[in-house]
Structure formats: structure tokens, C-alpha cells
Amino acid sequence: MDVKIFGVIGAGQMGNGIAQVAAASGLNVIMNDINQDFVARGLATISKNLQRNVDKGKLTASEKEAVLGRIKTSVDIKDMAAADYVVEAASENEAIKFKIFESLEEVCPAHAILASNTSSIPIGRIAAHTKRPGKVIGMHFMNPVPVMKLVEVICGLATSAETLEVTLALIKRMDKTPAQSNDFPGFIANRILMPMINEAVFCLYHGVGTKEDIDTVMKLGMNHPMGPLALADLIGLDTCLAIMETLHQGLGDSKYRPCPLLRQYVEAGWLGRKSGRGFYSYE
Ligand SMILES: CC(=O)CC(=O)SCCNC(=O)CCNC(=O)[C@H](O)C(C)(C)COP(=O)(O)OP(=O)(O)OC[C@H]1O[C@@H](n2cnc3c(N)ncnc32)[C@H](O)[C@@H]1OP(=O)(O)O
Numbered sequence: 001m002d003v004k005i006f007g008v009i010g011a012g013q014m015g016n017g018i019a020q021v022a023a024a025s026g027l028n029v030i031m032n033d034i035n036q037d038f039v040a041r042g043l044a045t046i047s048k049n050l051q052r053n054v055d056k057g058k059l060t061a062s063e064k065e066a067v068l069g070r071i072k073t074s075v076d077i078k079d080m081a082a083a084d085y086v087v088e089a090a091s092e093n094e095a096i097k098f099k100i101f102e103s104l105e106e107v108c109p110a111h112a113i114l115a116s117n118t119s120s121i122p123i124g125r126i127a128a129h130t131k132r133p134g135k136v137i138g139m140h141f142m143n144p145v146p147v148m149k150l151v152e153v154i155c156g157l158a159t160s161a162e163t164l165e166v167t168l169a170l171i172k173r174m175d176k177t178p179a180q181s182n183d184f185p186g187f188i189a190n191r192i193l194m195p196m197i198n199e200a201v202f203c204l205y206h207g208v209g210t211k212e213d214i215d216t217v218m219k220l221g222m223n224h225p226m227g228p229l230a231l232a233d234l235i236g237l238d239t240c241l242a243i244m245e246t247l248h249q250g251l252g253d254s255k256y257r258p259c260p261l262l263r264q265y266v267e268a269g270w271l272g273r274k275s276g277r278g279f280y281s282y283e
């Protein structure tokens, strides 16, 4: 299948990154969110990231304009009627994703593949909200999308070989590297990463160390590029909590229980970088 028009649902930190790398690979992109402010913010982030590359001499100004010129914005999901392939990158919330997939089923052409960038929700569960489970797949990019090489690929029980083949070709075209996971809650990436982050939050909660010392141990002791609490702030504490809840409920093991401190921060609206405050302050 030849993908010409690539749709992205959600213009947040993941959605705008996915739109950027798709447009940079030559695809025509439609980036959708629920209101004009969010798509405008997403487009401004893409423009800023591309400009950084122009300033570094990695991209010319006309290449930047060409990439931006391939991105159309939308606040109406019906615009996905033009898409051959759609990646959903809305908030990590089952009810929101189920509703989006029900709408995509209605508006997208029969040949369109519907992918989700979900961090943890089983793909089969999402696919059950469409009439085309063979054309539903997990395409899980890493944050920040323009920088990170990995895309985790998840096939549900019904995902077809053609859907996988088209997805792998797109990942190659975007100059990323795939790794395949079977369809378990949290897949591979967050089955391993998120319990580590949650344990770092428990260390803070129990007073094992300060946030700075916890992060320094993992940065300088284990050579991680960022400490786990700083990384949680980058990912978004609401997303971290949602992933832990999916692991806890889906795998039924108390070792995945979210740290109460993580829940307290989310309830206070301390969501990390995106809200200006998480474990650290960004104001
Ligand atoms: C939750 C999930 O479901 C899955 C996930 O995504 S989990 C999160 C996975 N991501 C990680 O673990 C990220 C860990 N952190 C890192 O790798 C690094 O700290 C980092 C890449 C974020 C920043 O790297 P750094 O060396 O500290 O900073 P910096 O020198 O400013 O940036 C390195 C490069 O990344 C670019 N960059 C940094 N942040 C960026 C962003 N948000 N968007 C685009 N580009 C960015 C910089 O422009 C720079 O590019 P050049 O090499 O071309 O100069």
C-alpha cells in the first residue's frame, strides 16, 4: 500500500514530533487536535525544532519551509477522510482513545491503517473499537520524537501481515529503528522503564534520598542521560500514572502499584514540564 497522506491525532508533545518526522520524510501530514490553540502550539513547536536545525546548519531555510508546507492542521476528525495511515497520539486515556478509533472507523477510507502511539494500552483492546482490527497496530514513538531512534511496534491478535509491513516501511522511511513487542500492557518499553521511574518516586516518598541525589545516582552511576525523576517530568506525570495503572490492572501484580506521591502530584496538577512544575520547577 502506498501511503501519501499521513494523519496524526493529537498535537501534544508526541503528536507534533510524529508530524514533524513524517513531514521530514516527505509525507503529506494532517495534524489534528480538539481546538485551534493546541494545533497552533504544536505547529509552533515543530517550527522551533526545525529552526534549531537551521541554526546548526543541519537544514536549510527552504528545507524547513518545505517540511512545514507539508503539514496541514485540522480541528475536525472528519478531515481524516483523506488519510491513508493515521497515528493516534491523544492523551493516555482509554475512553478518549476508544472514542477516537470509533470516529476514525467511520470517517477513514476502508484501506486506511489506524495506528496508536499508546504507551501501554493493549492494541487488541483498541482494535475492538473498530470494524478493521486487521488494520490496527501499535506504533510507539519515544520522546523527544525527532531525537530518539526507536519505534516500538505492537501487533494485536488480528493485526495483518500487510499492516505490519506498511508500518515497518514507514518507520524506515522516517529513519527510525523498529523493535517488536507482543501485545501485553506496557509492551516492552514501559514494562521496564515505568517501574524504574515509579521506584524512584518511592525513593523520594520514603525519604531514601533527595530528588537531586536520586537523579544523580542514576545519571552518573548508571550513565542514564537523565535521572528518572527528570525523565518523568519530561514524559508527563499524568502519562506515567496512567501507564502504571494499566500495568497494575492489566498484569494484576501489586509490584506495579503506582506510588501515592505520583498520584498526589497529578491530582495537584503538577504534571511535569508541560504544566511548569513536577518534581522540578520549569517556570
Ligand atoms: C513514556 C513512553 O511511552 C516512552 C518514552 O518516550 S520514554 C522516554 C524516552 N526518552 C528518554 O529516555 C530520553 C532521555 N534523555 C535523553 O536522551 C537526552 O537527555 C535528550 C535527548 C532529551 C537531551 O539530550 P542532551 O544531550 O541532554 O541535550 P541537548 O544537547 O540539548 O540535546 C541533544 C540533541 O537533542 C535535540 N533535542 C533535545 N530535546 C529536544 C526536543 N524536545 N525536541 C527536538 N530535539 C530535541 C537537541 O537539539 C540536540 O540536537 P543536536 O544533537 O542536533 O545538537
Ligand SMILES: NC(=O)C1=CN([C@@H]2O[C@H](COP(=O)(O)OP(=O)(O)OC[C@H]3O[C@@H](n4cnc5c(N)ncnc54)[C@H](OP(=O)(O)O)[C@@H]3O)[C@@H](O)[C@H]2O)C=CC1
Pocket: 009, 010, 011, 012, 013, 014, 015, 032, 033, 034, 038, 089, 090, 091, 092, 093, 096, 100, 117, 118, 119, 120, 140, 141, 142, 143, 234, 235, 236, 239, 274
Ligand atoms: N510523553 C511521552 O513521553 C510519551 C507519550 N506517549 C503516548 O503518546 C500519547 C500522547 O502523549 P503526549 O503527547 O505526551 O500527551 P500531551 O498531553 O502532550 O498531548 C495529548 C494531546 O492530545 C489532545 N487530545 C485529547 N483528546 C483528544 C481528541 N479527542 N482528539 C484529538 N486530540 C486530543 C490533548 O488535548 P488536551 O490537552 O485538551 O487534553 C493534547 O493536546 C499518549 O498515549 C502517551 O501515552 C508515547 C511515548 C512517549
